[in-house]
Amino acid sequence: xxxxxxxxxLLLPIFSFSQxxxxxxxxxxxxxxxxxxxxISTVSGRGFGIDYKGFVxxxxxxxxxxxWNVFYEAIDAELYDIPSGNGSAYGQQWRYxxxxxxxxxxxxxxxxxxxxxxxAGLGLGAxxxxxxxxxxxxxxxxxxxxxxxxxxxxxxxxxNRDAYFHTTLRFNYGFESGDIDALSYLTLAAGFAWN
Amino acid sequence: xxxxxxxxxxxxxxxxxxxxxxxxxxxxxxxxxxxxxxAPDYDFGAQNTYFMPDSISWQTNDRNFVxxxxxxxxxxxQIESQMNARGYTRLDSIADTTDLQNPNxxxxxxxxxxxxxxxxxxxxxxxxGCWWYPCWGWGGWYGGWVPYTYSFTTGTVVMDLxxxxxxxxxxxxxxxxxxxxxxxxxxxxxxxxxxxxxSGINQxxxxxxxxxxxx
Numbered sequence: 220x221x222x223x224x225x226x227x228x229l230l231l232p233i234f235s236f237s238q239x240x241x242x243x244x245x246x247x248x249x250x251x252x253x254x255x256x257x258x259i260s261t262v263s264g265r266g267f268g269i270d271y272k273g274f275v276x277x278x279x280x281x282x283x284x285x286x287w288n289v290f291y292e293a294i295d296a297e298l299y300d301i302p303s304g305n306g307s308a309y310g311q312q313w314r315y316x317x318x319x320x321x322x323x324x325x326x327x328x329x330x331x332x333x334x335x336x337x338x339a340g341l342g343l344g345a346x347x348x349x350x351x352x353x354x355x356x357x358x359x360x361x362x363x364x365x366x367x368x369x370x371x372x373x374x375x376x377x378x379n380r381d382a383y384f385h386t387t388l389r390f391n392y393g394f395e396s397g398d399i400d401a402l403s404y405l406t407l408a409a410g411f412a413w414n
Numbered sequence: 415x416x417x418x419x420x421x422x423x424x425x426x427x428x429x430x431x432x433x434x435x436x437x438x439x440x441x442x443x444x445x446x447x448x449x450x451x452x453a454p455d456y457d458f459g460a461q462n463t464y465f466m467p468d469s470i471s472w473q474t475n476d477r478n479f480v481x482x483x484x485x486x487x488x489x490x491x492q493i494e495s496q497m498n499a500r501g502y503t504r505l506d507s508i509a510d511t512t513d514l515q516n517p518n519x520x521x522x523x524x525x526x527x528x529x530x531x532x533x534x535x536x537x538x539x540x541x542x543g544c545w546w547y548p549c550w551g552w553g554g555w556y557g558g559w560v561p562y563t564y565s566f567t568t569g570t571v572v573m574d575l576x577x578x579x580x581x582x583x584x585x586x587x588x589x590x591x592x593x594x595x596x597x598x599x600x601x602x603x604x605x606x607x608x609x610x611x612x613s614g615i616n617q618x619x620x621x622x623x624x625x626x627x628x629x
Contacts, residue, residue, distance in 0.1 A: 265434055291436035298621055306451030307621045313438040353438055355447030355597055356568060 238274030239332070240282075241375075243385050245270070245410030249288045251316075253403040258350070259314050265289035268408055270385075272326065281325045284342060288391075288406065290316040313353040318402060320391060321345050322369055335376045342369035346393035348402055365393030365402060375412065383412040443610055446598040448617045452624060456577070456591040459628035463503045464522040465578065466490065470571075474530040481528075485608055490526065492612050493573060496619040497524070501627030514579050523578045523588055529570040530600065569600040571611055573618065592625060594618035 247266030251259050268286030275281060294312040301308055326340030346367045351360040373387035386409040393402035439445055452458075470486045472479070494504050502522075509518035572595045576588030596614030601607055619625065 289435065293436075293438070301449070301451065303451075305454045306449065308447065308449050309617050309621055310447040311439070311444050313436075315436065356445050356599060357447070 238277055239414065240271065240273035240280075241383065241412045241414050243270040243272075243383070243410055243412030244268070245385070245387070245408035247286065247288060247406050247408045249290070249391075249404045249406045251290055251404045254400040255290070255316065255403050258400075259290045259292040259316060261290070261292045263288055263290045263404075265291075266406065266408075268320075268406075268410075270324070270387075270412070272324065274328075277332065278328050279325070280328060280338070280340075281323070283323050283344075284320065285322075286318075286320045286406075288316075288318045288320075288404070290314075290318070290404070308354070310355050313351075315349070315351040315353075316402070317349040317351075318391070318393070318404070319347040320367065320369065321347070322367070324369075324371070326371070326373075328375070333377060335374060337372070337374050339372045340370075342371060342389070343367075346391070346402060348393060348396075348399055350399050361398035363396040363399045365396040365399070367391065367393035367402070373408075378411075381414045385410060385412045442599040442601050443606075446596065446610055446614060448614050448621070449595040449597070450593065450618050450622050452592045452622065453590065458591070458624050459626060461502065461521040461577075462627055462629035463505050463520040464497065464524050464575070465505050465508055465520040466494065466497075466524040466526070471525065471527045472530065473527065474532075476530060476532045476567075479530055482604065485604065488608060489571065489611060489615070492615050493524065493526065496615060497625075500619070500625050501629065508578075512583065514581050514583055520578050522591065523576050523581075525574045525576070527572045527574070529568075529572070531568045531570075533566050533568065567600040568597065569607065569611075570595060570597045571614070573615075592622065594622065 245268050247268055249263040249266055251261075251263070266286065266288040268284055270282065270284045272280040272282035292314050294314065296309060296311045299308045300306070320342070322342035322344035324340055324342045326338040328336045328338040330336040344367060346365040347362075348365055349360060349362050351358060369389050369391045371387050371389035373385060376384045378384055386407070389406045389408065391402065391404050391406060395401045468490065470481065470489065472481055497504065505520045508520065508523075510516035513519075572593065574590055575592040576590050578588060581588040594615070596611055596618065598610060598614075601610075
């Protein structure tokens with residue numbers, strides 16, 4: 220997976236961003252869905268991301284994003300069946316997911332340079348995922364690399380000649396890997412960007 | 415200016431998330447865990463009597479550990495009370511240790527073990543510094559390392575219930591039919607520790623409804 224990321228990253232410089240580029244940072248709120256919601260159902264207010272987009276044509280931008288999304292839920296003491304099926308465990312649980320997306324992105328922009336521009340695109344790459352379960356004094360924490368994709372829509376709003384406000388709605392999906400089920404969550408990102 | 419603002423915004427975001435990172439449990443009793451396991455083909459209903467020694471067998475790495483007899487009495491009393499409530503009768507002794515099938519012998523044996531373990535250690539953790547270029551603030555100070563130590567004590571009480579008549583007379587071992595285990599961090603208050611263990615014993619029986627004599 221690391222080799223794939225490295226190879227994809229090497230592709231970036233071959234594009235000429237003659238149509239301009241911007242670098243952005245965002246605060247992110249994420250809503251777990253699917254398998255991820257079965258493990259942690261609470262909304263995450265802990266997340267941030269860094270984006271870079273370079274325009275290869277006036278409408279098409281390619282780039283990359285990295286981020287950090289933290290999911291957490293404390294679960295009151297409950298009774299759980301043990302895996303062998305002939306016993307039970309009772310106690311509180313603390314569940315965590317740390318997700319670090321490393322994505323290459325391609326987006327199609329509507330509108331003209333200098334105006335508010337809506338865009339839609341796809342991110343492709345890897346998620347580094349730490350999924351931790353604490354129960355009693357014991358911790359189980361599988362760590363996996365996942366291949367993932369992230370369709371996204373957003374809007375880029377110019378604040379002045381060099382700065383923008385940008386917001387993105389992204390669906391993150393990491394394919395099942397090792398001891399961790401498929402990862403899926405919706406992220407709403409909002410922040411600032413500069414040329 | 416743009417680089418400074420970028421770094422500032424990024425730092426606030428990163429430190430904000432790091433600072434708000436969830437910290438998990440706040441009180442030691444939240445770490446209490448009760449585990450039970452049973453032999454699926456064992457007929458608990460067909461059993462009537464059991465033998466349980468008057469003391470707890472301790473395993474510890476603390477050379478200064480002294481068992482608290484009143485604590486042991488309370489724990490054993492509570493286990494006996496729970497077993498009585500399930501229709502089992504405690505016998506004071508084993509009639510014949512050479513013939514396990516002797517009708518005056520108990521059907522089962524309950525062994526209670528306490529594990530008291532001190533855990534200490536230490537290491538070094540990095541502090542300060544900055545993780546990206548250009549470094550802002552503190553005149554380019556890149557941080558250092560500080561030592562840390564930890565010390566905590568874990569306590570476990572294990573209830574092992576075995577079938578006496580199926581035991582091995584030579585090795586004096588018995589096939590386990592049920593095990594209940596309470597585990598957690600030991601606190602400084604012995605009365606609180608005892609309350610937590612008693613609560614754990616109640617929970618162990620509560621989640622084991624199959625422990626019920628029909629005799």
